Amino acid sequence: MNDRTTRTRAGGTSTTAPPELTVRDVTVRFAGLTALDGVSFTVAPGSVHALIGPNGAGKSTCFNVLSGLCRPDAGAVTLGGTELTRLAPHRIAALGVARTFQNIVTTQGTVADNLMLGRHALTRAGFTASALRLPGARREQREHLARAREIAELTGLGNHFDAPVGLLSYGDRKRVELARALCLEPRVLLLDEPVAGMNAAERARTAEVVAQLRAELGLSVVLVEHDMGLVMRLADEVTVLDFGRPIAHGTPDEVRRDPEVLRAYLGTDATGEDAA
Amino acid sequence: MTDLLDSLLGGLALGAVYALVALGFVVIFKASGVLNFAHGSLLLFGGYLVAVLHDDLGFAGALALAVVVTAALAGALDRFLLQRGGHDAHSAHVQTIVTIGIDIVLLTELARRIGGDLLTLGDPWGDAVTELGPVTVADSRLAAIAVSAVVITGVFALFRFTSWGLSLRAAAEDMEAAALMGVRLGRVRAGAWCLAGALAALAAVFLAAFPAPGLERTTGQIALNAFPAAILGGLASPTGALAGSLVIGLTEALVVGYQSELHVLGEGFGDVAPYAVMLLVLLVRPNGLFGAKGAARV
Amino acid sequence: MSDRITALLTHRRATLLVVAVLLCLPPFYLDAFWLRIGLFSMAAAIGAVGLALLSGTAGQLSLGHAFFLAVGAYGYTWLAGDPGPGLPTALAVPLAVLMAGLAGGLFSPVAGRVKGIYLGIATLALVFLGHHVLLTAESVTGGFNGRSVPPLSLGGFTFDSDGGLNVLGVPFGAEERLWFLGLALFALTWFTARGLLRSRPGRALAALRDSETAAAVMGVDVARHRSAAFVVSSMYAGLAGVLLALAFRRVVPDYFGLVLSVDYLAMIVIGGLGSVAGATAGAVFVTALPLLMTRYADQLPLVAAPGSADGAVGPTEAARYLYGAAIVLVLLYAPDGLHGLARRARDRLRRRRTPTTAPDTAVPSPPPPAAAARPKEHTP
Numbered sequence: 001m002n003d004r005t006t007r008t009r010a011g012g013t014s015t016t017a018p019p020e021l022t023v024r025d026v027t028v029r030f031a032g033l034t035a036l037d038g039v040s041f042t043v044a045p046g047s048v049h050a051l052i053g054p055n056g057a058g059k060s061t062c063f064n065v066l067s068g069l070c071r072p073d074a075g076a077v078t079l080g081g082t083e084l085t086r087l088a089p090h091r092i093a094a095l096g097v098a099r100t101f102q103n104i105v106t107t108q109g110t111v112a113d114n115l116m117l118g119r120h121a122l123t124r125a126g127f128t129a130s131a132l133r134l135p136g137a138r139r140e141q142r143e144h145l146a147r148a149r150e151i152a153e154l155t156g157l158g159n160h161f162d163a164p165v166g167l168l169s170y171g172d173r174k175r176v177e178l179a180r181a182l183c184l185e186p187r188v189l190l191l192d193e194p195v196a197g198m199n200a201a202e203r204a205r206t207a208e209v210v211a212q213l214r215a216e217l218g219l220s221v222v223l224v225e226h227d228m229g230l231v232m233r234l235a236d237e238v239t240v241l242d243f244g245r246p247i248a249h250g251t252p253d254e255v256r257r258d259p260e261v262l263r264a265y266l267g268t269d270a271t272g273e274d275a276a
Numbered sequence: 277m278t279d280l281l282d283s284l285l286g287g288l289a290l291g292a293v294y295a296l297v298a299l300g301f302v303v304i305f306k307a308s309g310v311l312n313f314a315h316g317s318l319l320l321f322g323g324y325l326v327a328v329l330h331d332d333l334g335f336a337g338a339l340a341l342a343v344v345v346t347a348a349l350a351g352a353l354d355r356f357l358l359q360r361g362g363h364d365a366h367s368a369h370v371q372t373i374v375t376i377g378i379d380i381v382l383l384t385e386l387a388r389r390i391g392g393d394l395l396t397l398g399d400p401w402g403d404a405v406t407e408l409g410p411v412t413v414a415d416s417r418l419a420a421i422a423v424s425a426v427v428i429t430g431v432f433a434l435f436r437f438t439s440w441g442l443s444l445r446a447a448a449e450d451m452e453a454a455a456l457m458g459v460r461l462g463r464v465r466a467g468a469w470c471l472a473g474a475l476a477a478l479a480a481v482f483l484a485a486f487p488a489p490g491l492e493r494t495t496g497q498i499a500l501n502a503f504p505a506a507i508l509g510g511l512a513s514p515t516g517a518l519a520g521s522l523v524i525g526l527t528e529a530l531v532v533g534y535q536s537e538l539h540v541l542g543e544g545f546g547d548v549a550p551y552a553v554m555l556l557v558l559l560v561r562p563n564g565l566f567g568a569k570g571a572a573r574v
Numbered sequence: 575m576s577d578r579i580t581a582l583l584t585h586r587r588a589t590l591l592v593v594a595v596l597l598c599l600p601p602f603y604l605d606a607f608w609l610r611i612g613l614f615s616m617a618a619a620i621g622a623v624g625l626a627l628l629s630g631t632a633g634q635l636s637l638g639h640a641f642f643l644a645v646g647a648y649g650y651t652w653l654a655g656d657p658g659p660g661l662p663t664a665l666a667v668p669l670a671v672l673m674a675g676l677a678g679g680l681f682s683p684v685a686g687r688v689k690g691i692y693l694g695i696a697t698l699a700l701v702f703l704g705h706h707v708l709l710t711a712e713s714v715t716g717g718f719n720g721r722s723v724p725p726l727s728l729g730g731f732t733f734d735s736d737g738g739l740n741v742l743g744v745p746f747g748a749e750e751r752l753w754f755l756g757l758a759l760f761a762l763t764w765f766t767a768r769g770l771l772r773s774r775p776g777r778a779l780a781a782l783r784d785s786e787t788a789a790a791v792m793g794v795d796v797a798r799h800r801s802a803a804f805v806v807s808s809m810y811a812g813l814a815g816v817l818l819a820l821a822f823r824r825v826v827p828d829y830f831g832l833v834l835s836v837d838y839l840a841m842i843v844i845g846g847l848g849s850v851a852g853a854t855a856g857a858v859f860v861t862a863l864p865l866l867m868t869r870y871a872d873q874l875p876l877v878a879a880p881g882s883a884d885g886a887v888g889p890t891e892a893a894r895y896l897y898g899a900a901i902v903l904v905l906l907y908a909p910d911g912l913h914g915l916a917r918r919a920r921d922r923l924r925r926r927r928t929p930t931t932a933p934d935t936a937v938p939s940p941p942p943p944a945a946a947a948r949p950k951e952h953t954p
Contacts, residue, residue, distance in 0.1 A: 107784035137774075
């Protein structure tokens, strides 16, 4: 808790490395169907860890476990020394784990409103203070709005800060999700297909932002993505899932050459397919 | 002992009538995701039709016509008003509030026509009673139990054996997938509304029959007691609605039967007992007794 | 840029001042009938704003609003009256509001876990059980015939018709005095509700409505915020109940039935879900319509005078047809209600006044920070 307040005061530029995220033997079953079967991997502090696999391999379910939306039947997820599997989603968020969604899930209102939602866990103003517009609550709102604007500019949304989200282009809305997650000042960022449906220029821009974030803020990133070019460029390590089971693990180069992966997922000529 | 038997039989009859209403409620919810707050006024509409038509058509004819017309009205409301809003979860919520608007208009009109009157429906049972061993039961109650049993069995057969029933269940599982597989949501929905309207009209007859004094403008509100029944059952389960209706009917009858022992709760507690039961159940199980989906539906 | 903001602020402040002055005029010019319409409208607006926060902003349907109005109304009457503790009336008002909030809090095991339209059915229980208690707990509520409401006294000034008060040559009876009380309470409601909506809790509630999942992963405690929204909405309802009790001078159980709850729902739907101004407009519409139709029944086509032959369309019925139909039409054709209509009209005006700026290019390049700085419009 203390650690979090200092991070907030410092305007989000954390100097301490994020804690290690460990997934151990996680199993999830839905009505007889095993969505995740003994999945284990470790996200080293400050690294980009990609999770790939064909559709239905369990990548999104894995994200739901990490963010507390889905409770695993077996296994554990720990962040530093904290066990996450028993915590409600909002507690996990308060520990500095932020995520985006595969299908865009923004709320009504402006970009600023959405980003300020990301500041929820970092702010304190309650119902009474807000209703009476007490000076403390107003000051807090002002300060965090300034930070939200910085993040909007960092992600290329500066021009749209006061625009209603509903009027933005697809790529921009996707970016609103990224910016909102960043507003949590996360230590671990979970990105679920951050460039799906974007055009080449938008993809390049988002890749740039992710690389920049990692360099500047030193946060850990877990990435689910079908764009192999992006995965190969950004990831330090890759875990491959197939039918809920981890079938390979290693650096992008190792995974690319793994025969099991080629057979199960990439196909024989798929290595350079999406590289653009 | 006789008192208890008396209460149990009365509760069974009441539960059977609630089941007709609650079943309609659940069918609508399954097909469209809408909670039909206009259900009470549809019921009143059906009862009112029987009341004004039975002099000319006889009871059976009036009832048949009332059932058909109420079904048609319910189907038309869905097809021409509600379905304009679309089929997704958000529009289902909007449509739920639209049904409140429909209820205001329909109920105001019916209440204006009925005024302070008590309408008789000309049912064949009158105030006749039958001796069943130690207890005396009103014939209308026996009829309610018998008719409900037959009709409910029929409705369950519809669910199970017809293509409409299959489509309905598919739509309740996953509307989008059902639509992709060729289920014509519009028709399935309208069909569900028609069925619910028909059941409501039928229930009106028994709610207004002896020992009730007749059809009054507040009869529709009595039908609201089927809401707790459906909630207890978890909203999306016809079997649950049936069980919930029996629980509610029996509770209400027992509270009325043992009024003198329960006087701390105040006179007339029987009328609100269904809601007390619902609150207690919701406190323990927010999704209802049988609710896997229901209240937990996203 | 800062000049523009100052200009905007003063412009806003001037508008506010003009509105405030206009709202203070009616007691000097209008008779009791109109003042009563205004008074009931203000009370309804306070309650409707509370329901708008719950149902419009947080997406939680409630048909139990009448119950919390009753808690406020009866709470005040009992606290300030005899039988009852006979507290000073000025103390009974905030205590009655707190009582309503407490009642809402007691319901939080349900209100925090049952969501959306399903809560609508659960709250039906409150109305029916509440009505039953009002009828049977005679020693507190007076039973079927209700109780008379003690007038409010604030530091020696009593809001009733006694004392022959004259202001600027106008005799000030209960309606004239209560008008200003209603105005003050409404201003408080407006100020606090808008503060809530534009800050952290309001954003969290709106996020809950739009996507519970997104709200939860952004750190919003879902059950806590649902319960809190319910408590806040109950407190506004309690305040509205107090004002209604003072205006009616008598509280009776039958007033606080399901119909009243549905009326409040109609107000926020017609006004446009989730906005304070919309809820206010809806409240005035739903409250004033039947009263006006009763007054002018003889001049309206198709509407019979109250108490005329059986089966004729009376003014109350005509009003109910109108707003029942309004709910249906608004939701199907103009989902953001009166508020949305007004906003669209305003946007159109504004667009006509200022030439439209060129839209941003389709593929946005990262803008230099300086270009991104624009005067912000929505900070408080």
